[in-house]
Amino acid sequence: MALLTHVLACLFGIGSWVAINGMWVELPLIVSDIPESWLLPSYLTVIIQMANIGPLFVTLMHRFKPGALDERPVIYSIVGLGVLATFLLAFLWRHRMFVGDGEHSVALLVLSFLLSVVDCTSSVTFLPFMMRLPPQYLTTYFTGEGLSGLVPALVALIQGVGIVQCHNATQGALQGNGSQTGNTSSSGELKAHYQPANFSAQTFFLFLSVMMVVCLGAFLLLNLHPAVVREQQSQRYLGGPAAGVGGGEKGDMRLGLQNPTPEQKPMLGHLDEDQKVEPRSSFGKGTYSQLEVAFIFMVLAWVNALTNAVLPSIQSYSCLPYGNQAYHLAATMAAVANPVACFIAMFVPIRSLVLMAFLTLTGTGFGAYIMAMAALSPCPLLVDTPSGTALIVITWILFVLTLSYVKVIIGIILRDEGHSALVWCGAVVQLGSMLGAMSMFPLVSVYGLFTSGDPCNTKCPK
Known part of the structure; x- marks a missing residue:
């Protein structure tokens, strides 16, 4: 039965961000059929930040009326909304309306906002529910949450989204028009042509709707299956986290762990095993001092800003100069690295704050290299060389791997501290992502500080 609960927890986690992650990977296929074209990513960035009204409401409720808000009705509501919105998206994403001075994809934008509310609110509801x-x-x-990015990416690869073939511009014009036009270059310059997809965007959005149904089913079983209910009751009997759910801060002070191990103690402390641990702060169970709590939340905000907003916004600039294959390989393998990091943390859950700081600095270093290559686009270091291509792909993998491990370890640490700690964990995740997106949006979309590489033509000096 423990295996069943693990499977259900994983499927439940997949539903946390699968809808918005699916929207991002489907962009290359849908932008050619909507009036916003490639401005849609900028619109999505703003829409996702507006959707933080959901987690803001939940966080304020926990702060000012602790115990008044039960996560389960909220989760049923938002997952049900996700099922409905993805289903409608499959049939309405092409729909246009005249607004102001032109046509706009109103249905696509409104449904994207609803899906953003669903996914953003999951950060402050799914995690606290896992306390039960x-x-x-x-x-x-967390492994399932990582798969929420990998699964739609793999489906998009099967679909053939973004696969480019390079054709001579002159030949393409002759084939399309039967004669050479004045706009056609005879210099032999190559032009990127996107291959048609193996199945439609409608089918892809219906797949996302099915994934949300699976998430809803997993959540139902986590609440109703007798074996899972027995585990929840055992957790309450042992004075575990579920005992404090709905009880506010008093409940959090009673939170405990089954079979606590020495590594669940603060790694920076110098207390003997048999010595009674006095609370070091009023946060959670008092395991960490106020300074250490501030450090943990600062790291959490920083790594989520980097992994959820800053680096994804310039991924194409950092990879496309090395070729379309490098871009797709980096995106796919980085998505694989996330659940791999969660899998590693399952067996090596090291809670050392020193290790956390070291991994954060290491991951930030990988991110700095990626940012530098994006800034140098379309002529980054080692362009047109196999070593340069391998280096950018490996850097992306290590960047996601190290910082994803940090995020999981922080989640484990805060889970040990109680229910409200996980609520604040979700809120800080959204805050860091929002600050990262707000920082990068003007740099990428307003001031145009980054120049995209051409997957078919290299114009860099040898």
């Missing part, structure tokens, strides 16, 4: 289960299932949930 024993601690080992939290890492499985």
Whole structure:
């Protein structure tokens, strides 16, 4: 039955961000059929930040009326909304309306906002709900959350989204028009042509709707299946996290772990095992001092800003100069690295703040290299060389791997501290992502500081 609970926790985690991640990977296919064209990513960035009204409401409720808000009705509501919105998106994403001075994809934008509310609110509801289960299932949930990016990316690869073939511009014009036009270059310059998809965007959005139904089914079983209910009751009997759910801060002070191990103690402390641990702060169970709590939340905001907003916004600039294959390989393997990091954390859950700081600095270093290559686009270091291509792909993998591990470890640490700590964990995740997006939006979309590489033509000096 423990295996069943692990599977359900993983499927539940997949539903956390699968809808918005699916929207991002489907962009190359849908932008050619909507009036916003490639301005849609900029619109999506703003829409996702507006959707933070959901987690803001939940966080304020927990702050000013602790125990008044039960996560389960909220989760049923937002997952049900996600099922409906993805289903409608499959049939309405092409629909246009005249607004102001032109046509706009009103249905697509409104449904994208609703899906953003669903996914953003999951950060402050799904995690606290996992407090009802024993601690080992939290890492499985994080694995599912990582798969929420990998699964739609793999489906998009099967669909053939963004696959480019390079054709001579003159030949393409002759084939299309039967004669050479004045706009056709005879210099032999290559032009990128996107291959038609193996199945439609409608089918892809219906797949996302099915994934949300699976998430809803997993959540139902996590609440109603007798084996899972027994584990929840065992957690309450042992004075575990579920005992404090709905009880506010008093409930958090009673939170405990089954079979606590020495590594669940603060790694920076110098207390003997048999010595009674005095609370070091009023946060959670008092395991960490106020300074250490501030450090943990600053790291959490920083790594989520980098992984959820800053670096994804310039991924194409950092990879496309090395070729379309490098771009797709980096995107796919980086998506694989996320659940791999969660899998590693399942067996090596090191809670050392020193290690956390070291991994954060290391991951930030990888991110700095990626940012530098994006700034140098379309002529980054080692362009047109196999070593340059391999280096940018490996850097993306290591960047996601190290910082994803940090995020999971922080989640484990805050899970040990209680229900409200996980609520604040979700809120800080959204805050960091929002600050990262707000920082990068003007640089990328307003001031145009980055120049995209051409997957078919290299114009860099040898």
